[in-house]
Amino acid sequence: MKRINALLLLLAAACSTAQATSTVEAARQSLKNYGLANCLGERFPEPSAMGQDVRHAIGMYGVLGAGLHNVLQNEDTLETLHDPYNATTDYVTAAYARASGRSKYSPTKVVLHACLEVYNSRAFDDFIQTQDRYIRDDS
Template identity: 80%
Template sequence: MKRTIALLLWAATACSTAQATSEVDAARQSLKNYGLAHCLADRFPEPSAMRQDVGRAVGMYGVLGAGLYNVLQNEDTLQTLHNPYAATNDYVTAAYEQASGSSKYSRSKVVTHACLEVYNSRAFDAFIQTQDRYIRPDG
């Protein structure tokens, strides 16, 4: 009987931990996707169907869409103390400048390639993890 109860408690804890990990992974992926969409949107400012579509993706992943992160504000002044979305945009902007994105077919940086280079980098993954403390507890 004690063994059965211990096994059930272990299973419940394992499921709870797996769910929490899954929620953290989902939040991280959402913020990464936001960063990629913002990287692309910032580089294609001219009106086009692609720019409009990418802009909608930014909105969907952002705090006013289905965002999974809290924006930290001073409750008295409403001053923003930390915004994971703004921090991600700042990170992606700086990393984009460092990305090569070069091609033998073009003299200018290939935007999609450079944005994907940032998106797929270990450094971006590490940055995204620094935002974990702002994940909404209700996911």
Template identity: 55%
Template structure:
């Protein structure tokens, strides 16, 4: 009986740990997708169906959508103390500006290519992991 109880307890704990890791991975991916959306949006100068679609996607990945990170506020003043989404936009913007993505066919930067370079970079993954402390716990 005691072995069964210990086994059941260990199984439950391991399932919770796997579930927690899956939640963390999902939260990280959502924040990365949010960053990619904003990276691409930065290049639009005109309204279009594509811009509207990307804006809606970015909204979905945000705190007010289905984002899995919380915005930390002072409870009394409601002053924002930490916003993982704003920090992600800032990180992506800086990284985009530092990314070379020119084409021999155009003098303009290839926005999608640059954004994918940022999105797939180890530096972006490291940044995303720094936001783990703000993941909403189930």
């Protein structure tokens, strides 16, 4: 009986850890997708189907949509102390400026290529992990 109880406790702990890990991974992926949408959105500001679709995605991944991160505010003054979404936008903007995105077929930077270069970089993954402390704990 003690072995069964120990096994049940171990399984419960494993499930809890797996759920916490999947929550963290989902939050990271959501914030990363938000960053990609912002990277594209800043480059297609004109009213087009692509621009409109990207702006919808930004809203969906953002704090007012299905965002999984909290914005840290001073409770008395409501001053924003840290916004993971703004921080991600700032990061992506700076990283995009450094991305090559060059093609022999275009005299200018290829937006999608440069944004995907940022999105797929280890540095972006590292940045996204720095935002883990702002992940919502809805338990």
